[in-house]
Amino acid sequence: MNGRRRLARVPVLVPVLLLGLLLAGCAGLPDTGTVHLEQPRQQVEDEAPVDFTPAGPVVGAPPVEIVRGFLVAMQATPINTSVARQFLTAESNQRWVPENGTIVYDTETRTVRGSTVVLSLDHTVDLDSRGRWKGRAGDQRFRLRMVQEKGQWRISNPPDRLIIPESHFQTRFTQYSLYYFDKGADVLVPEPVYVPTGAQASTFLVAALLAGPEQDQLGVERTFLPAGTRLDDISVPVVQDGTAVVPLSDEVLDLDGDRLDMALAQIGWTLRQVPGIERMRITVDGSPLSLPGAGTEVPLDTWPEFDPSVSWASQALFGIRKGRVVTLTGGQERRVSGAFGSLDLGAVRVAVDLAGEQVAVTTDDGEVLVAKRSRVPGTTPTPDDVSTGYSGGTDLLTPVWDLYDQLWVLDRTAGGALLTVVRSGQAATVQAPGISGEDVRSLLLSRDGTRLVAEVAQGGRERVLLARVQRDGEGRVRQVLPAREVRLGGLNVRTIRDLAWRTPVSLALLTAPSAGTSQVVVAKVDGSSTAAESTTDAEVFQGVATDLVTAPVLSAPLLILGPDGQMFSLSTSGRWTGAGIRPGLRAPTFVG
Template sequence: MKRFIAALAITALSLSACSTLPSASDPQVLRSFSPQPEVDPAVGPTPGQEADLLVREFYSAAAIPSSDYSAARSFLSPEAAENWNPEESMRIVDLIELTSQNTQGSNQRTFTVRGSVIGSIASGGSYVPENSGYETTIRMEQVDGEWRITDLPDGVVFERTELRNHYQPLPVYFYRQTGSVLVTDRRWLFGSQTSLDAQLITLLLEGPSARIAPATTTVVPEEATFVGVEDGVYNFAGMQNMSADDRLRFAAELVWTLSHAGVQEPYSVTADGAPLVENLESMTTDDFAEYNPRVASNSVAPLYALNDGNILQVSGNAAEPLEGSLGDSGNIESADISANGVVAAVRREGDESQLIFGEVEGQPEEALQAETISRPTFENAGQAAWAVVEGDEIMRLVRSPQTGEVTTTRVDKSELDDIDGEISVIRLSNSGAQAAMIIGGEVYIGVVERQRSGDFRLTNVYNPASELGGTALSLDWQADGSLVVGTSTQETPVWRVEQDGSSVSTLPSGNITIPVVSIAASPSTLYITDYHAMLQLPVETESTYWREVPGMQGLRSAPIVAN
């Protein structure tokens, strides 16, 4: 936790103040970042405040780490303020509940504090979802006529609303093991800060969080340091032995991390006294467009639909069946289509399901057969797909673009063995670094690790949305890395779930009739299949009503977005 406070208690730019960069500052080694002088926030106890109200304000002030939690310490007696260690842990609860205990003497009060722990902030600002109870005892005395806390446990606890009020989630980008795809590592940073750019760079050099680390690799050597900003130039040292390719890859990580935090382009970057990337003294995201971690959000994703066992392409106000067996066989159960025109589909033949793999405009060939096969999901390159066989085994299928031959291997899912229920849905994230699943009606996310043997396994599995209570039926990833989940609950048929589990919120329900059995997300539009029809809702809208998809009116179909 100390490492987290050292990196996060510095003053950093808020998002609204990121339009300019410091023009000059004294160079300093920032591999292990040290706190900078801060202005204490105007938070403290109110004179004459009642004991219970003071305790509540203490828990609100505990969300402010500035100046070694000076705001929270002001609610404590001098001795308690000196002995309290806020860095022991940082837990987030839904609500703080206070109950008075009987005490002797009018100048003493004791409270039982309860809440449900929904998460914690780990080293480096990563959010870890939890589901446990919190209970502790707070003792108070009057000091110079004012109530002050005299006895409390170490660590920081505050409500979910305070997390949103004082912290902001920002992405730090690292490379996936299997290629040049950037993976989002979401971090929560204290909002009342300056030097946000320096803080993000520090986290970038420290490496990925523990949860996402198995799916990533690093290009930065251990000895690399960030030595500060001088005359608007970001200066690094210890990169003499990095190859030109690794320097380019690190530059892409850096540029996209800063850009998505709102730090204004262009960026001038040096390493050991020379430009980080040769012939690029000033860099923008345009220089690294091929690494864009949100490339899907800038593209138009083709829409298809599965209707009555056939796949239709939806364009404008019309829907036309695909040529060949995909469009006229009437036995397609589910399908996924990649952005480069490869299809993986499940068709029913007698008592068995067959997974077929190939070009959308060609004749896909059988790659796998079993009694039941889930809807396939593509890795980001579009030549490998995953599917669940018999509700239990996860298979990875790789198709050779030259020969069309498909090889099949099992994914190690041993971390799921203690979870009750069948895997009814599996969807890989846009980067391929994570897999979202529905198991027994609950949503789970696992990190995709490629082992030295070349085999894949799911690890660091967690439930980001325990609030759904086993009602999940369908899900998909959005371009920003969140999930949309369809359920069997009429009051809350569609949810948005943040990938780190820090927030679960309902989406407009309007005219939806449960169950929401299918769901798909394009960069601009959400699509669902409810009891009656295939509906759509723009991502950016104030409307609460979903409309039928043009060309698909009256046809209850499952949406397929080619990402």
Template sequence: MTRRAGAPALVAALVLGLTSCSIVPTSSPTVPITQAPARPVQDVGVPALPPARDATPEEVVRGFIDAAASSAPGRPVAKEYLTPEAAAAWSDAGAITIISSGYATVASESGSVEVTAGRVGTIDERGIFTVAGTDVFSYDFPLVEVDGEWRISDPPDGLVILETDFQRLFDPVEAYFLDPTMQRLVPDPRYLIGGEAQPTALVNRLIEGPSAALALGVRNPLAGARLARTVVVEDQVARVDLTGLDIDANTPLRELSAQLVWSLTGLDGQRIRSVVITLDGEPLPLDDVPVEQTTDDWPAFDPDATPLETVGHYLDDGALHTADDGAPAPGPAGTGRYGLASAAVSADVRNGELTFLAGVRPEPGGATLLAGPYGGELAPVLSGATLSAPTVAATRPEVWVVRDGTDVVRVPAGGTPQAVSAPTLAGLGRAEVIELSPDGTRLAVVVDGPLGRRLHVGTVVRSEEGGVAIRDLPGVAPTLSPVVDVAWRSNGQLWVLAGDPGEETPYSLGVDGWGLAALGTSGLPDEPTSLGAAPGRDPLVVAGNRLWQWSRGTWRTLLRGQEPLTGSAPFYPL
């Protein structure tokens, strides 16, 4: 069991309650965002328009917000909406506050204009997004007359732009770092302005390192390096010349190469096919690696690699089944002997062989976690008053559960249970669902707290001494509640079931909370109540106690042309 739309009712009520005639309803909250550096020389998008003659205070404020959506360095047109003193002092290099398209403006008798809108989150100077809560953005723009024309005398720090303009100007990109084993790439979402400088900006973001939330859970082979010159893209080949690295036998050049190649070739708007990496103008000393590197040269680092040929599993009347044909899984778990209510399976990443099975069995007054080889005998390894559905990652043969709502426990295959430090969890509420990301670097948690069942995502931090902790647990979908279930569609995207009983809907969103979007229930006879997903696999849901599979925008039965299979708690082995 198991990086974006839907505005909070609070925001909708506040916006619709305002008296301005320029209100347009919105379905998403607002985001404060800071400008990513290294902007392109050319302007991108719709040219900004200067103030119209005899513009009203409201028109001046709206014009200023529209002009902020220009990518011209310094945004000179936006400054035309300011008084000379304000224009000299104002800078667009700070935070960018993104507000919903349906913002309201209300002019006062004194000449000021109050802008009110929903808030989506913040993106800092490195392009890192932080989702906001359900609060409302509000700013009172003071205006004065300059030569008979209204001008803003005290603009907010940084920029205020519309969410639609932000989406038009900025591209979501993945900056990849390495998991602690240095074997798999981990996405760290960034938002960079479009244009020819984007590859250079992305490499600089990689060199600067991961976001604060992810930093303790990943490694950065590019740490200490610098760009000797800007990244040039010609004939779909990006050329990256580094400096500042002292090469020795321990320098992770292969990992560094995979990091750059996967990150740069993932820039959708750049059409980069291959990457040439040099150090002070000389090729990297790598054996058996071509000068022009592609992702085909680094397949083992694929950030969303999954075990080959694994199929979905589910439970029916306590027995484990496979979702390809509904047949019982091998061994006693497939016969129903253990009476499992939920389960998880690990696979060998080298050949896709299913190796480790863990399942939760309800007991009178509690629950027991059973574990053992896939297809073999299972043994009790952990008990509690309650146990969450187990979860596994593709990088380690171990299973995680939450015991009694607050104690996160990991059980290595063949090992003994070990506590996972999660100091912020108890203060949030009771953990009902946990899901490790396939790369094992993040943990999604559905917490039942004072504000209802909300979704949180923390970073898994592993110490050299063997201890494991969850760093923070920020909320990533504040407008969704109650959250019923969560699964990882990829290492950078979550699928979520949310809604009141009888109104549950599947959503997708980025791991940072950006891009929340409803997916729809077309093809389902009832609302979905349980979810299973994995990279490269069609997500599964349970609706009406039957299993359904996502296919090209709709839900269908697992076996085409046949009745849906009965079952619960679907999942994919990892």
């Protein structure tokens, strides 16, 4: 972490321009919205949502209309709950905490039963207080007690949630990510959330980031923002030159050197996703902080070294041809100069570490062999250059390298999947609840090392499961948390032939929509994709593709391995065209 910078305070000379103020009674982070599959810096700014100020209660309105008005009022844009509170009794207004979460519904019905209105919400989705997608919650019912205050009907027991229709969140909310660090403080970890689209996005994002990681993720990630740090004003305004003004409480002054720089990296990466924001200015007690070498306004692209896609990772494509490991860069294919490029060791599958320096291959003998990609100058590779990382395997999937040069090996044994992590030549079995012992077809690990993904055949269908990985500060695996299913957005996916990371928070899946055809769809890791969002612009491929090859960076091509060993690339027009790679390349892969 060389070259870190420290901020110094300087006097403030001009008042801060505040835009997009959150009105009193603002609700908490909504949890749903239109999903952007692109990387943050590539997003295109959508048209700002039209402001909507709902009407308050009508004098003499019956209970069912009061409930209807309450629902409409929660759709205020920019988001605030001041009008919605007018539909509540004085006491319930004081107790109502919509910040606890969000319920998104498809349709609603209201039924009057005496002094109660039964509110029925169909096909709901729950989101937590920060905007994290919690999944589908089925139909929900609420018995709203109605009482009269000053001769007017009011709601006495509102649910502690923001309740909005699907049509509202699809047009008024956007998915971004909060950025924390992995436990080793080497790379940022994105956590998807939904926040209001428009001027309020920066405020909601910073407020959620300052709250720190969720309790269940404390073994997965960490924050360098001190506990208790809060926004020292009501908003994070963005001035016309694209500068976000971030007013923080003075806890941030306790940070020094590297820790301060990393805290700012979290804020910078979180804000850089929002269209129109190019830099940020941190203030404490109204005074801006100065970063040596950058002044008081820090460009949001200042911290590329913490990119969750791993900025230093090799971009080369690898594969196996005629038993030898080859690399393809700049349209040129050549054998690696190390042992796997010179010796026929029976390589079946290949995995290359993120730096592109170490190669692991599986063999038909159930072994995982490891060797350096390149030979030492002046030497000739020999079998002595090869070590055995794993032996005695039954049916080995392609291994996976993590950020800490550890090799993840999954063996499809008679008793189901057996997961092993090899560190410095030492193999240790790792239990992954929901994955271990199952019929696993594919295994992936995110480049930040915190998300383990498996394609599992269960109950006559194929599912995508995701588990979070807990580590210590040195990157050693402490525990893999129980896996959950990644919902595929209502797509009728029966067959998954392969999968790969498309962004740090989304997966590309190679599916079979019909016999003899192939299609690539995209699924967000939180399971919030809709069918429309999951479908890419790619045409259906006429043929049985077996391998999907891409990487979680925008510059990476999207490749499939078709019949007869020919590789195809997805063009900007959405058509599959020849990739310019000679047929016969087996087990193609990028690093990781």
